[in-house]
Amino acid sequence: MKFLLRVLICATACWGQPATSIEGRVVNAITGEPVRKVSLTLRAEGKSVAHLATSTFDGKFRIEFVEPGHTC
Numbered sequence: 001m002k003f004l005l006r007v008l009i010c011a012t013a014c015w016g017q018p019a020t021s022i023e024g025r026v027v028n029a030i031t032g033e034p035v036r037k038v039s040l041t042l043r044a045e046g047k048s049v050a051h052l053a054t055s056t057f058d059g060k061f062r063i064e065f066v067e068p069g070h071t072c
Contacts, residue, residue, distance in 0.1 A: 019065045019066060019067055020066050020068075021062060021063060021064045021065070021066060022042065022062070022063045022066055023060070023061065023062040023063070024060070024061060025055075025058070025059045025060050025061070026038045026040075026055045026059045026061065027059055034055070034057075034058045034059025034060075035055060035059050036055055036056060036057045036058070036059060037054060037055060038054065038055040038059075038061075039052070039053075039054055040052070040053045040054070040055070040061055040063070042063055042066060044067065051063045051064075051065075051066060
């Protein structure tokens with residue numbers, strides 16, 4: 001079964017600062033229901049180091065200590 005997902009992301013600091021955290025919620029785009037156990041990977045372009053997170057029972061996730069330049 002395929003799900004359409006919408007990820008809401010809120011950066012907690014401005015671009016240009018040394019590090020920040022990213023938090024958000026993964027929801028089904030059709031029903032708006034939270035989606036749990038989604039694996040998220042955040043990686044800087046051209047780098048092998050990645051930040052990993054898994055959404056909780058209510059679809060929430062948080063990635064700490066993110067350097068500027070990372071993409072999903």
